[in-house]
Amino acid sequence: MQISRIGEFGLIERIKKLTRTDSSVIKGIGDDCAVIRGSANKYLLFTCDMLIEGVDFRPKDRPYLIGRKSLAVSLSDIAACAGKPGHCLVSLGINKNTKLEKVDAIYKGMLDLARRYKVNIVGGDISRADKLTIDVSMLGEVEKKYLILRSGARPGDIVFVSGSLGGSIRGRHLSFEPRLKEARFLAENFKPSAMIDISDGLAQDLRQILKASGVGGVLYEELIPLARQARSLREALYMGEDFELLFTLSRSQANRLFMQGLKLFRPIGEITKAKSGLKLIDRENRIRFINSGGFRHF
Amino acid sequence: MQISRIGEFGLIERIKKLTRTDSSVIKGIGDDCAVIRGSANKYLLFTCDMLIEGVDFRPKDRPYLIGRKSLAVSLSDIAACAGKPGHCLVSLGINKNTKLEKVDAIYKGMLDLARRYKVNIVGGDISRADKLTIDVSMLGEVEKKYLILRSGARPGDIVFVSGSLGGSIRGRHLSFEPRLKEARFLAENFKPSAMIDISDGLAQDLRQILKASGVGGVLYEELIPLARQARSLREALYMGEDFELLFTLSRSQANRLFMQGLKLFRPIGEITKAKSGLKLIDRENRIRFINSGGFRHF
Numbered sequence: 001m002q003i004s005r006i007g008e009f010g011l012i013e014r015i016k017k018l019t020r021t022d023s024s025v026i027k028g029i030g031d032d033c034a035v036i037r038g039s040a041n042k043y044l045l046f047t048c049d050m051l052i053e054g055v056d057f058r059p060k061d062r063p064y065l066i067g068r069k070s071l072a073v074s075l076s077d078i079a080a081c082a083g084k085p086g087h088c089l090v091s092l093g094i095n096k097n098t099k100l101e102k103v104d105a106i107y108k109g110m111l112d113l114a115r116r117y118k119v120n121i122v123g124g125d126i127s128r129a130d131k132l133t134i135d136v137s138m139l140g141e142v143e144k145k146y147l148i149l150r151s152g153a154r155p156g157d158i159v160f161v162s163g164s165l166g167g168s169i170r171g172r173h174l175s176f177e178p179r180l181k182e183a184r185f186l187a188e189n190f191k192p193s194a195m196i197d198i199s200d201g202l203a204q205d206l207r208q209i210l211k212a213s214g215v216g217g218v219l220y221e222e223l224i225p226l227a228r229q230a231r232s233l234r235e236a237l238y239m240g241e242d243f244e245l246l247f248t249l250s251r252s253q254a255n256r257l258f259m260q261g262l263k264l265f266r267p268i269g270e271i272t273k274a275k276s277g278l279k280l281i282d283r284e285n286r287i288r289f290i291n292s293g294g295f296r297h298f
Numbered sequence: 299m300q301i302s303r304i305g306e307f308g309l310i311e312r313i314k315k316l317t318r319t320d321s322s323v324i325k326g327i328g329d330d331c332a333v334i335r336g337s338a339n340k341y342l343l344f345t346c347d348m349l350i351e352g353v354d355f356r357p358k359d360r361p362y363l364i365g366r367k368s369l370a371v372s373l374s375d376i377a378a379c380a381g382k383p384g385h386c387l388v389s390l391g392i393n394k395n396t397k398l399e400k401v402d403a404i405y406k407g408m409l410d411l412a413r414r415y416k417v418n419i420v421g422g423d424i425s426r427a428d429k430l431t432i433d434v435s436m437l438g439e440v441e442k443k444y445l446i447l448r449s450g451a452r453p454g455d456i457v458f459v460s461g462s463l464g465g466s467i468r469g470r471h472l473s474f475e476p477r478l479k480e481a482r483f484l485a486e487n488f489k490p491s492a493m494i495d496i497s498d499g500l501a502q503d504l505r506q507i508l509k510a511s512g513v514g515g516v517l518y519e520e521l522i523p524l525a526r527q528a529r530s531l532r533e534a535l536y537m538g539e540d541f542e543l544l545f546t547l548s549r550s551q552a553n554r555l556f557m558q559g560l561k562l563f564r565p566i567g568e569i570t571k572a573k574s575g576l577k578l579i580d581r582e583n584r585i586r587f588i589n590s591g592g593f594r595h596f
Contacts, residue, residue: 003401004394008424014398015405021418025385034420036385036437039337048435050389050425087323087334091348091389091433096302096596100312103301107313120319122332126306127348128595131428135389137346137435139334297426298394 004298030212031149032080032196033140041144047077048137055297057174059132063102065174066132067109073199074138075117075178076243080197081149082187083142085180087120090136093129106134117180146187148247153194153213158254159269162245165202165237166230173241182264183245190257195247201240204294206269207278209248216276219269219290221283237280240295302596328510329447330378330494331438339442345375346435353595355472357430361400363472364432365407371497372436373415373476374541378495379447380485381440383478385418388434391427404432415478444485446545451492451511456552457567460543463500464528464535471539480562481543488555493545499538502592504567505576507546514574517567517588519581535578538593 003011016029026043027035033045051073053059057066071088078085090110094103114121119138162179179197186192194209202224210217226236248271249257257265280288301309314327324341325333331343349371351357355364369386376383388408392401412419417436460477477495484490492507500522508515522534546569547555555563578586 001398003396019419025418028420048387048389050423055426089346091346098301100299120323121317122326125348128353135433
């Protein structure tokens with residue numbers, strides 16, 4: 001049987017079942033970061049993302065932005081756990097005929113973003129590869145009281161998103177700002193019950209929260225903020241690469257956030273009981289089931 | 299200018315020069331692991347290795363051994379710093395037509411070795427790729443007093459290796475045992491002044507120690523232990539993938555190690571002043587300069 005039959009998420013589930021971890025691992029496979037026992041009041045966060053030419057960027061994309069994105073996606077994972085990034089390693093698979101200027105530009109993109117978010121690039125590995133491949137692994141930390149996982153959403157919670165969605169693949173995915181500041185603001189001033197960054201699409205990533213939390217959800221079409229580049233609701237639901245925070249707050253906390261008049265955080269739905277699955281209420285108030293689309297590697 | 303003009307090590311030097319780190323980084327780019335401030339008496343070790351089909355293994359190699367190697371090479375880096383491994387992430391780039399059984403076998407190889415060395419596989423990333431690509435990033439730790447870097451070798455020190463060399467590419471590179479126990483034995487009972495694991499070949503990796511330490515070195519042909527699979531001295535010097543420990547000890551410590559009669563650790567040369575470079579004394583007592591060969595990605 002080929003892996004495409006069970007798909008990317010089937011494969012992850014399979015690997016998860018095979019894997020045992022000891023008591024120093026607070027959260028292993030299945031969240032934005034692994035969470036590991038650290039000092040008395042902090043956890044270590046540990047995450048990696050592999051970008052491959054032709055999948056995550058095009059050969060013709062600006063090398064500076066390719067490098068920038070390779071770091072930004074891991075920063076976004078740290079943000080989704082409300083953490084602070086610290087150190088990273090860069091594994092680079094590259095063709096030997098690559099121009100030096102291109103490598104310089106890739107690293108410039110990484111280094112500029114690293115400086116901005118006070119991340120140390122502490123090492124890496126270089127290998128020969130046909131297609132440009134960049135895997136960044138990142139260490140961060142989070143105060144125990146601020147850690148946010150995917151698994152805490154409860155029926156009645158309100159679903160929020162940190163910006164507009166859709167059409168990111170037409171450019172924004174290469175230059176998005178990881179929502180580190182916003183995530184810290186939320187963790188320090190509110191108590192999000194669950195959080196994830198939207199990389200595979202609103203529908204699919206909300207499903208990750210629903211599954212991890214054992215709940216259902218409903219989205220309101222009229223509330224979903226479409227990005228300028230988005231051509232349809234479908235793109236907002238399924239296209240992915242938005243790298244916005246998707247999070248849930250209790251109703252009282254949601255009211256408090258709403259009262260602050262921060263336009264960035266938009267309520268887009270609510271959490272329901274598990275058996276109701278994931279639904280969309282469209283502009284005509286009709287209930288639509290959301291299919292299981294979204295970005296998948298296979 | 300193409301990167302092949304400056305080569306793998308030229309490229310690493312270039313990246314190193316561009317990179318700034320803060321005071322929490324004890325050792326950044328340029329050793330087997332990055333060394334990061336940890337708890338009061340320990341450092342964090344952080345390392346990654348990217349294996350690519352056709353470069354680090356052949357398409358027909360046993361998937362179990364490919365998975366095993368992907369973890370073993372990072373364990374070997376942790377060993378070279380005299381550390382203990384703790385947690386790792388696995389980024390997997392894989393073709394969608396891959397058989398599920400192959401993926402299972404790859405993970406079985408990783409998980410068996412992880413269990414043996416008490417490493418938690420805490421997460422990862424899966425991407426679509428033409429050629430099987432596995433990047434493992436690993437966290438470990440080491441007591442401050444036991445940390446061994448490449449940079450401490452001094453003239454007069456004796457050069458040792460932890461096993462025999464050469465011919466590893468004909469099979470051993472897929473099934474070698476990372477020298478974690480041996481490295482800890484050395485750190486706890488002796489005080490190696492420098493250490494590295496031999497991945498690119500004895501000559502090239504010894505040069506890394508010489509360069510980091512600002513010293514020269516001499517090897518004695520008759521002392522270099524050839525592996526059963528090695529066909530020539532050249533293979534021991536330049537072939538790489540041996541994953542043995544290469545380390546230096548002061549003369550008095552070397553005598554003490556020698557007196558213990560441990561056959562595993564073999565003295566193969568000594569450290570000299572920087573200006574003498576790296577030389578080989580052959581079986582006829584002639585001085586030969588060792589060329590700069592060894593494994594390079596480009």
